[in-house]
Amino acid sequence: MTQHDSPFDLLARDDEDHRWAFGTGFTDPLAGVDTAVPEGVDAKALAAYCLMLGDDALIFSHRLQQWITNLPELEEETAVANIALDLLGQARMLLARAAGADPSLAPPVLAYPQEDRLAFFRTESQFKNVRLAEWADGDFAELVARLLIFASWRLALFERLRDTADPVLAAIAAKGVHELTYHRDYAAGWVVRLGEGTELSHERMQRAVVALWPFVDELFIDHQAELVAPSGVRGEVDAVLDTVFELAALDRPQVAALGAVAGRRGRDGAHTEAMGYVLAELQSVARANPEATW
Amino acid sequence: MTTVEDHFDATIGGNRRIEPRDWMPDGYRATVIRQIAQHAHSEIIGMQPEGNWITRAPSLRRKAILLAKVQDEAGHGLYLYSAAETLGADRADLTEMLISGRQKYSSIFNYPTLSYADVGVIGWLVDGAAICNQVPLCRSSYGPYARAMIRICKEESFHQRQGYELLLTMMRGSDAQRQMVQDATNRFWWPSLMMFGPPDDASPNTARSMAWGVKRHTNDELRQRFVDMTVPQAAKLGVTLPDPELKWNAGRGHYDFGSIDWEEFAAVVAGNGPCNAQRVAVRRRAHAEGAWVREAASAYAARQAQRKRAA
Numbered sequence: 001m002t003q004h005d006s007p008f009d010l011l012a013r014d015d016e017d018h019r020w021a022f023g024t025g026f027t028d029p030l031a032g033v034d035t036a037v038p039e040g041v042d043a044k045a046l047a048a049y050c051l052m053l054g055d056d057a058l059i060f061s062h063r064l065q066q067w068i069t070n071l072p073e074l075e076e077e078t079a080v081a082n083i084a085l086d087l088l089g090q091a092r093m094l095l096a097r098a099a100g101a102d103p104s105l106a107p108p109v110l111a112y113p114q115e116d117r118l119a120f121f122r123t124e125s126q127f128k129n130v131r132l133a134e135w136a137d138g139d140f141a142e143l144v145a146r147l148l149i150f151a152s153w154r155l156a157l158f159e160r161l162r163d164t165a166d167p168v169l170a171a172i173a174a175k176g177v178h179e180l181t182y183h184r185d186y187a188a189g190w191v192v193r194l195g196e197g198t199e200l201s202h203e204r205m206q207r208a209v210v211a212l213w214p215f216v217d218e219l220f221i222d223h224q225a226e227l228v229a230p231s232g233v234r235g236e237v238d239a240v241l242d243t244v245f246e247l248a249a250l251d252r253p254q255v256a257a258l259g260a261v262a263g264r265r266g267r268d269g270a271h272t273e274a275m276g277y278v279l280a281e282l283q284s285v286a287r288a289n290p291e292a293t294w
Numbered sequence: 295m296t297t298v299e300d301h302f303d304a305t306i307g308g309n310r311r312i313e314p315r316d317w318m319p320d321g322y323r324a325t326v327i328r329q330i331a332q333h334a335h336s337e338i339i340g341m342q343p344e345g346n347w348i349t350r351a352p353s354l355r356r357k358a359i360l361l362a363k364v365q366d367e368a369g370h371g372l373y374l375y376s377a378a379e380t381l382g383a384d385r386a387d388l389t390e391m392l393i394s395g396r397q398k399y400s401s402i403f404n405y406p407t408l409s410y411a412d413v414g415v416i417g418w419l420v421d422g423a424a425i426c427n428q429v430p431l432c433r434s435s436y437g438p439y440a441r442a443m444i445r446i447c448k449e450e451s452f453h454q455r456q457g458y459e460l461l462l463t464m465m466r467g468s469d470a471q472r473q474m475v476q477d478a479t480n481r482f483w484w485p486s487l488m489m490f491g492p493p494d495d496a497s498p499n500t501a502r503s504m505a506w507g508v509k510r511h512t513n514d515e516l517r518q519r520f521v522d523m524t525v526p527q528a529a530k531l532g533v534t535l536p537d538p539e540l541k542w543n544a545g546r547g548h549y550d551f552g553s554i555d556w557e558e559f560a561a562v563v564a565g566n567g568p569c570n571a572q573r574v575a576v577r578r579r580a581h582a583e584g585a586w587v588r589e590a591a592s593a594y595a596a597r598q599a600q601r602k603r604a605a
Contacts, residue, residue: 065348069577085358089358192594292467
């Protein structure tokens with residue numbers, strides 16, 4: 001049994017063993033990266049934008065995590081967990097970048113690393129994710145419809161961000177492009193399969209697209225902080241969605257956009273009622289233990 | 295003239311592997327299917343107690359670790375079901391056996407996870423016990439299972455290390471965290487010992503399974519190894535194992551430990567543990583609610599195949 005003892009012997013020596021993907025060696029997702037903000041880049045705007053993109057990924061990932069153990073097939077368990085992990089990884093890097101570029105963003109909960117202060121100790125109105133990210137999927141059709149819309153939109157943004165002036169954000173985007181391409185493919189595959197599957201699945205798929213469509217316009221509204229104007233990717237994203245809808249025999253919905261709250265939407269910190277419950281769940285253990293180290 | 299049965303016996307006797315194409319006794323086939331299926335079911339049901347904490351993990355790094363671990367468990371389930379299929383079993387039938395309660399999974403997953411420390415303790419004790427059980431199965435006489443176990447054991451050791459590392463970190467943290475770790479250890483210690491199954495004198499199938507090379511050590515041997523391995527780890531961690539009779543026996547060269555509550559074990563195996571109904575209900579509901587998706591995928595695949603033929 002000596003091979004079983006060896007991991008503990010390694011730990012007992014307290015050496016920092018970096019061979020393990022999530023091992024004891026690092027806690028900062030940008031460890032080893034030069035995080036100085038280059039001249040000519042507005043650090044506050046960069047931070048605000050990274051926060052938006054990071055919050056989108058964090059909250060979308062949370063909704064996918066809720067699906068684990070509830071999916072229709074084991075292959076989907078591994079695929080959805082994989083996508084949730086990718087988005088969580090993007091969130092970690094983007095939140096760390098945001099806090100690095102503008103340290104005033106992270107609440108001063110000193111026991112926690114910066115990415116965690118942002119994730120667990122901000123209040124609801126400080127979250128800048130689009131409202132699509134916080135939607136609770138009613139069934140698998142809504143999951144794949146929402147993922148198709150989200151990944152197509154985010155991929156278009158990340159492709160452009162690969163050339164942005166901040167090398168850290170550019171690198172995060174370059175890595176994300178590969179991941180998001182897979183997410184979009186996975187979602188599109190299922191939208192087509194369900195749209196063209198049985199009568200029941202077609203009906204559910206169409207209903208899901210209609211239910212989610214009010215959240216789409218918000219994705220393309222420009223804000224000052226954005227380094228890539230989302231209005232500029234609308235045509236490209238529409239073309240992708242139209243192609244998938246045609247293959248899936250689905251109608252593009254004609255429904256009105258979700259209303260704003262006193263002129264504010266997700267990016268302005270105004271969310272749907274579902275967001276409070278997302279944060280209650282996400283933040284509960286960390287908030288109950290502000291002195292703890294994990 | 296040698297018969298297929300002689301060939302089977304010689305393969306087992308020579309410590310070589312039985313492969314799917316080989317003749318095997320019906321009893322061997324049934325035993326190995328049951329063994330692999332129960333292991334696969336355990337991986338899939340085992341996603342639930344830990345999955346319970348993914349959305350509430352108190353740091354993003356711990357969340358990533360836990361999510362990846364639960365994903366690994368789904369992956370283990372997948373290739374174990376595939377290994378069972380090499381014997382002629384069908385994944386859908388095995389799933390049906392699980393959700394109808396006709397096949398079992400490891401009793402440990404019928405206990406609840408009540409704090410984040412449970413994630414660490416499951417890694418340390420439950421994965422630790424699973425590894426003790428499973429490493430010998432890398433030498434199972436059934437080839438596809440043995441090969442699956444090599445990969446699974448590597449990933450399990452990784453999970454165990456991560457669990458232990460979480461506990462080390464928590465023990466260096468606040469008093470509340472240390473209490474959480476001790477409480478989780480108290481709750482999981484005895485159920486972990488039960489993971490090795492009934493004592494040898496109450497384990498009727500052990501002899502035949504060992505003769506066939508699908509089991510390599512008795513339940514009590516493996517349980518003793520686990521105790522011997524874990525006691526120094528607990529000391530290093532700074533937690534107390536909840537057994538006043540636990541002490542080193544120089545004469546035996548092993549730790550002595552108190553008697554296990556076999557009535558509790560029997561009750562949990564019979565379906566009356568704290569979470570049996572809940573675990574199976576979750577699996578059953580996911581399967582039922584996913585039926586329309588699987589049907590749609592099959593219908594779509596059939597139509598695509600038809601189009602290809604027509605083209």
